[in-house]
Amino acid sequence: MAEEALQQELVAAFPFLAGALRAPRARRVFAEVPAGKATEVITHLVTTAGFTILCTITGLDLGDTLAALYHLARENGVVLTLSVAVPKAKPVLKTITGFFPAADCYERELVDLLGFEIEGLAPGNRYPLPDGWPPGQFPLRKDWKQESLDPITDMTMEHRNG
Amino acid sequence: MGIVSRLVTWARIKSPWIVHFNTGACNACDIEIIAALTPHYDVERFGVLLKGTPRHADVLVCSGPVTRQIKNRLVRIYQQMAEPKFVLAVGTCSCSGGVFNGCYNVGGGIDTAIPVSIYIPGCPASPNAIIDGVVKLLKTLEPADDAAPEAATGTGS
Amino acid sequence: MADSCGVKIPIGPQHPALKEPESFLLTLNGETITDAGVRLGYNHRGIEKACEGRSYIQDIYLLERVCGICSHSHSTCFIQAVEEIAGLEIPKRGLYIRTLVAELERIHSHLLWLGVAGHEVGFDTLLMYTWRDREVVMDLLAALTGNRVNYAMNTVGGVRRDFTADQLQDVLKATDILEDRTKHYIGVATEEITFVQRLTGVGKLSHDDAIRLGAVGPTARASKVERDVRRDDPYAAYAELEFNVATSDTCDVYGRAVVRLVELMETYKMIRQLVRNMPDGPVAVKAPRKIPAGEALSRYEAPRGEDIHYVRANGTDKPERVKVRAPTLANVQVVSHMLKDGNLADMPIVIAAIDPCFSCTDRKISLRTAGSATAQPVTWEDLRLRGIAWHRARGIDCTRVNRRIAEGGRA
Numbered sequence: 016m017a018e019e020a021l022q023q024e025l026v027a028a029f030p031f032l033a034g035a036l037r038a039p040r041a042r043r044v045f046a047e048v049p050a051g052k053a054t055e056v057i058t059h060l061v062t063t064a065g066f067t068i069l070c071t072i073t074g075l076d077l078g079d080t081l082a083a084l085y086h087l088a089r090e091n092g093v094v095l096t097l098s099v100a101v102p103k104a105k106p107v108l109k110t111i112t113g114f115f116p117a118a119d120c121y122e123r124e125l126v127d128l129l130g131f132e133i134e135g136l137a138p139g140n141r142y143p144l145p146d147g148w149p150p151g152q153f154p155l156r157k158d159w160k161q162e163s164l165d166p167i168t169d170m171t172m173e174h175r176n177g
Numbered sequence: 178m179g180i181v182s183r184l185v186t187w188a189r190i191k192s193p194w195i196v197h198f199n200t201g202a203c204n205a206c207d208i209e210i211i212a213a214l215t216p217h218y219d220v221e222r223f224g225v226l227l228k229g230t231p232r233h234a235d236v237l238v239c240s241g242p243v244t245r246q247i248k249n250r251l252v253r254i255y256q257q258m259a260e261p262k263f264v265l266a267v268g269t270c271s272c273s274g275g276v277f278n279g280c281y282n283v284g285g286g287i288d289t290a291i292p293v294s295i296y297i298p299g300c301p302a303s304p305n306a307i308i309d310g311v312v313k314l315l316k317t318l319e320p321a322d323d324a325a326p327e328a329a330t331g332t333g334s
Numbered sequence: 335m336a337d338s339c340g341v342k343i344p345i346g347p348q349h350p351a352l353k354e355p356e357s358f359l360l361t362l363n364g365e366t367i368t369d370a371g372v373r374l375g376y377n378h379r380g381i382e383k384a385c386e387g388r389s390y391i392q393d394i395y396l397l398e399r400v401c402g403i404c405s406h407s408h409s410t411c412f413i414q415a416v417e418e419i420a421g422l423e424i425p426k427r428g429l430y431i432r433t434l435v436a437e438l439e440r441i442h443s444h445l446l447w448l449g450v451a452g453h454e455v456g457f458d459t460l461l462m463y464t465w466r467d468r469e470v471v472m473d474l475l476a477a478l479t480g481n482r483v484n485y486a487m488n489t490v491g492g493v494r495r496d497f498t499a500d501q502l503q504d505v506l507k508a509t510d511i512l513e514d515r516t517k518h519y520i521g522v523a524t525e526e527i528t529f530v531q532r533l534t535g536v537g538k539l540s541h542d543d544a545i546r547l548g549a550v551g552p553t554a555r556a557s558k559v560e561r562d563v564r565r566d567d568p569y570a571a572y573a574e575l576e577f578n579v580a581t582s583d584t585c586d587v588y589g590r591a592v593v594r595l596v597e598l599m600e601t602y603k604m605i606r607q608l609v610r611n612m613p614d615g616p617v618a619v620k621a622p623r624k625i626p627a628g629e630a631l632s633r634y635e636a637p638r639g640e641d642i643h644y645v646r647a648n649g650t651d652k653p654e655r656v657k658v659r660a661p662t663l664a665n666v667q668v669v670s671h672m673l674k675d676g677n678l679a680d681m682p683i684v685i686a687a688i689d690p691c692f693s694c695t696d697r698k699i700s701l702r703t704a705g706s707a708t709a710q711p712v713t714w715e716d717l718r719l720r721g722i723a724w725h726r727a728r729g730i731d732c733t734r735v736n737r738r739i740a741e742g743g744r745a
């Protein structure tokens with residue numbers, strides 16, 4: 016099956032991935048990749064192994080670490096998810112916009128919503144939070160409380176039902 | 178009321194001009210609003226015309242739960258409209274925030290930003306419900322004695 | 335401000351206090367767009383965070399409302415991931431019904447799009463006729479599911495409603511009507527010269543750029559990128575259906591129209607297969623309230639393209655994480671490329687051709703001349719009307735065809 020073949024392919028290219036892979040169903044492989052090896056692995060996958068599709072990048076708050084999940088796909092429908100964890104105190108990753116210009120949006124989401132730092136990301140508008148969002152507030156972090164934001168509504172009750 | 182204001186009211190009932198604004202909605206209500214304008218539902222038979230600019234509109238038709246980034250613009254648009262002006266909140270999100278109530282970037286209904294005249298619930302509000310709301314609004318504009326302006330005697334103003 | 339055609343561009347009111355950033359900042363050299371800045375995030379509501387605080391069932395209702403056109407797409411894409419984590423095997427009849435609603439949703443979406451495309455280029459009778467015909471599928475969906483939009487068909491483990499034999503016959507009858515109307519629209523799209531001219535050569539996106547920039551759905555398929563999640567990574571009942579993937583090699587807005595029309599014809603074929611081969615049996619399995627720890631990545635071919643949901647479960651009745659990548663987010667990142675070196679007059683139809691959310695048309699647009707520091711705000715409606723006038727001055731005018739159709743009573 017395609018996902019088993021992919022696992023073998025990955026271990027052959029990167030022996031350190033042995034034991035860090037699993038294929039829960041057809042056409043799906045999940046891999047945990049050490050942060051220091053992420054660029055090397057992604058470069059290989061994109062330039063040599065036919066992963067021409069970046070589905071999206073998911074950010075996770077895992078407590079002491081933040082993780083970025085890069086969901087990459089091949090034309091044959093196999094999706095490989097690379098999970099790259101970095102310390103929450105210094106959550107730095109390198110941009111992959113060199114391979115996938117569309118990663119721009121997904122990486123800015125990691126910055127805005129989880130507080131990642133993406134090295135090499137070109138200067139540009141933030142996404143998706145509005146301008147004026149208070150710094151240091153990362154809504155998708157598990158410890159973020161909505162009460163720390165100013166309420167949007169400042170209409171008094173007398174103005175309702177005018 | 179005087180003959181001029183009766184004429185204006187008569188004109189407005191005959192042909193209210195509406196401007197439509199989406200405050201962060203999923204678009205389902207927006208599509209139903211436009212569907213209300215298509216032949217199957219044909220709200221234009223009530224003389225309702227969709228206008229591009231708030232300055233010429235009598236009625237602001239809003240969808241959506243008022244996101245943070247859009248709120249100021251919503252208020253500005255309302256302020257640009259000349260009196261008398263009316264606001265239709267279309268869809269459950271506009272009425273109360275709907276499913277998005279409690280989301281961190283959402284205000285929770287049009288009346289958290291501007292006064293609302295008519296609430297039209299539904300997720301989405303169907304074209305029939307929208308037309309019903311528009312007709313109810315028009316009824317509230319009708320002068321109490323229902324006489325046509327030409328018949329006005331001019332007494333009392 | 336008058337352009338070279340003598341058409342005045344109405345300037346919108348200036349609001350120094352207005353904090354909303356523009357969504358489109360176009361730099362112009364005369365009538366040519368030399369640079370297009372696209373700013374996203376206007377519709378950010380905070381849905382993913384909200385999902386973590388609600389149960390899986392509540393999240394179905396929330397995610398259905400990410401987009402008011404593809405509601406079943408988001409609902410299904412999400413629930414597939416949840417069901418995979420829970421290790422549930424969904425009964426075949428449930429999968430067939432899910433797929434049937436999915437394809438009916440595609441019909442309403444593509445007909446809606448066709449009308450919008452007509453409106454953007456001044457072909458308003460096309461809007462009126464397609465949206466009238468679209469009511470056939472809207473009425474059908476309302477009769478089958480209880481709502482015109484937001485069908486609430488999915489639950490964890492399958493679907494919430496079964497369809498009777500009579501209802502399935504109604505589906506076939508509606509399909510016959512819609513197929514007949516679609517053939518007619520294919521005729522319009524290929525034979526109405528003004529419509530073809532407005533769409534041809536506009537919004538160019540080469541095959542290589544479509545891949546490099548990550549375009550999805552009909553936008554990509556019109557650049558001969560033969561990708562369709564229903565075939566490449568089958569889900570629901572698609573592995574059992576026979577269908578073709580529609581592509582075009584014109585790499586422009588016209589190709590995007592053709593692909594959607596051909597897709598509709600394929601959808602009608604699929605619907606007939608689904609009804610003919612509808613299996614008997616239950617439509618759902620019992621599902622646990624708490625979903626065991628795990629994760630899944632689900633993909634779905636929504637009418638606009640590939641929709642992606644990632645779900646992470648933690649053993650409770652609420653998800654640990656839900657990530658949504660809607661197809662429009664992929665395609666809107668290609669828009670600035672498609673606008674560059676094109677005419678300002680074509681901006682509305684180029685953007686409409688990726689089939690974005692309507693709320694794009696409410697967003698602030700600013701125009702500036704290359705080298706100038708100041709930008710003028712305009713509205714979408716200004717640009718739409720300007721585009722129609724610009725093309726009219728060059729002999730491409732939908733007024734006559736609108737009049738002919740309105741008088742003849744047929745579109």
